[in-house]
Each structure stands twice: as C-alpha cells, then as structure tokens.
Amino acid sequence: MSRLRFGTFLAPFHAAGQNPTLALQRDLELVEHLDRLGYDEAWIGEHHSAGSEIIASPEIFIAAAAERTRHIKLGTGVTSIAYHNPLWVADRMVMLDHLTRGRSMLGVGPGSLPTDSAMIGLNPTDTRELLDVNLDIIMRLLRGEVVTQTTRTHELREAQLQLRPYTDPCFDVAVAAVASPTGPRLAGRHGTGLLSIGATLTQDGFDALAHHWNVVEERAAHYGRPTPDRSGWRLVGLMHIAETREQAYRDVEFGIEQWFTYFQKVAAFPQMAVEGGNLKEMIDFINEAGIGAIGTVEDARAQVQRLVDQSNGGFGAMLLMGHDWANPEATKRSYELIAQQVFPNFQGQAESTLAAKKRATDTREAHAATQLTAVELMTERYQKELADKG
DSSP states (O other), X not given: OOOOEEEEEEOOOOOTTXXXXXXXXXXXXXXXXXXXXXXXXXXXOOOOSSSSOOOSOHHHHHHHHHHHOSSOEEEXXXXXXXXSOHHHHHHHHHHHHHHXXXXXXXXXXXXXXXXXXXXXXXXXXXXXXXXXHHHHHHHHHHTTOOEEEEOXXXXXXXXXXXXXXXXXXXXXXXXXXXXXXXXXXXXXXXXXEEEETTTTTSXXXXXXXXXXXXXXXXXXHHTTOOOOOGGGEEEEEEEEEOSXXXXXXXXXXXXXXXXXXXXXXXXXXXXXXXXXXXXHHHHHHHHHXXXXXXXXXXXXHHHHHHHHHHHTSOOSEEEEEOOOSSOHHHHHHHHHHHHHHTHXXXXXXXXXXXXXXXXXXXXXXXXXXXXXXXXXXXXXXXXXXXXXXX
C-alpha cells in the first residue's frame, strides 16, 4: 500500500447550549493545529438543525481555514447537494479552488439529518434521488459542458461555468457512503473518490468495506472507466488517544455521553445506532465492537491496521471523526500522539529509523571497541609528542 494519508472529518459535534462563536473558533484552531502536525486533509460538514452540528456552509468555513493554514487540504464533508442548485455548488467550489490554490475538495452526499431536508420540503428519498441527478450535472459542468436540464427543484438553461478550476483538470470529488451501495455506485459511475463515513461506525459498515470498493470498480467497468485508484478511498473512524489507556478513559468522561445521547435521542440518523447507557458501556462499545479506539497509540495502530486488512487491498486516507469526547487540550494531544507515533507506521517512515537503530545496536560493541582504540591511539601519540619535546 502507498503512503496512507491522515485527516479529520469535522461535522462538528458540539453540545447544544454552549457559545457557538467560541465553538466555531475552536474548530478553526483545531484545523490550524492539524496543519502544523502534518495532517493531510480536513473535511467539513454541512448541517442546519438539531443544535450540535453547527456549520451551515462548509465553503465559508474552508475559506476562513485556508487563510490560517499552509498545507492541509480542505474538503466539504459533505455538501448536501440535494439542498442546492448544482450550478452554484460547482461555481462556488471552483472559486474556492482558486482562493486556496488547489487545496479545496468537494465531498457530496444527500444530507444526513431529515430535520434539515424537511425544512425545504424534501424527505430522505427525495434527497437521495436528487443526489444522483445533481452530481451528474455538477460533474458535467466541471468538465466544461453546457447543461440545460430541469430537476425537481431547479431549472438550468444553457448553464456553464465562467471559470475553469485552478487544479488541472479538476479538484478531488468524493461521494459519501454509509452501508448501502448508493455512494459506491455513484463514485464508480462518475470516476470520483469515496468517503466511507460508515466504515467503522457500525458492524454493517465495517463488514461492507471491501464490498464498497468492489461496487466502485464494477460500476467503473460498466461505464467504461479505468479501474479506480484506491488512493481516492477515504475511511472515517473514531479515536481518542492518550499516553495511557486509563488517561484516555478519564479524558472522554468530559463529553462522550453527550455525543452518544445526540445519536440515541436527538439526531434522526439510524445509521449511527450507537449503544451504551453509561460511561463504561459507551467506552466498551467503541473498543469492543471494533468501531474505534479509545486508548493508546498501540490501540490506534491496531485499529488502522484492522481497517487496512478489512479493505482487502488498502485505501488512501484515514479520517478521524471530530468529536468533543475530551476537552480541547486533550483532544489536540490525541491528534498529536497519532501524528507522532501512528503516522510513521503507515507512511513508510518508521521502518527506516527502526532499521537504522537496529544496525547501530547490532554493531555497537564493535564500533565501541574501535572508538576506545582510537582514543588510546591518540593518547599515546600525544604522550610521545611530549616525550620527544622533553
């Protein structure tokens, strides 16, 4: 497998009732932190209801984050394209591509919160049907085509983009998937990447991992496209890491119950059927069901390797789902530990330093002897010089 990228998938999830201005600032500061640590990607969600996922426009957030960062790529994770005119989605993303000098990415999906779509008169079936229609229009526009088409929500008449993307030929586009084959089918058809949001969130999602990519390849072949590159496949997973497992457990006492309650009692998103009635049960659910890792860097490495194995051929990026399980400082430390001690094992950096250490260890005795011999020799020479002068 080639170098595995790492990133975050930031919905975000903040407890309702807190200061939203400060919460958004913390999100921006987190992306800055990840940029300094060498994370490759940050994907930002779009939501409009339920009080916890408070970013309404990932494009606006990305524009702000881009001015604070230097290297990290920034994606919409996801733009709920059923809610929007597809012409404007494409146009805004091209603008972002120019503003960020090629650091923008477009993730698309139907929208996960039914309370969002209900406010504009759409139900979950409508949004999934519109996802297919609108993605086709967006991809045609990005290829430079002129589009005339009437959808259920919009009418386009000789629509076209006035700018070409900054990225040649286009920025990354990815389709979201949970457990069903809908996302993989669209990714294969349109030649886009795949965001497996449900990769580790449920046992069904984990079991569907290898099947997801099989669907992508089958649909690509059906439409005469080249075999997709697995580097465009991104998996979203859950982690909180500390120096010890006991510390990690103490850290998540801060907010994991709020996170579980959100999915159990607030958000009408049954794909996230998390289980647990108290703190211990919640931690056990994350760790024992295999959907994530609350613990040490060894636990994090094992979880990533487990996903690599289950994917049956590897994937391109591991995205850590953003959450407020721990306080902001412990959360930043978790990301830091992963960057320091997990990245190298999946990016080809650990082996070389470990091999160098082993070579030095294996030859230490012999080299130490030559060092002592050299010191003795130079001492003898100096003493001889003194004797010759006397």
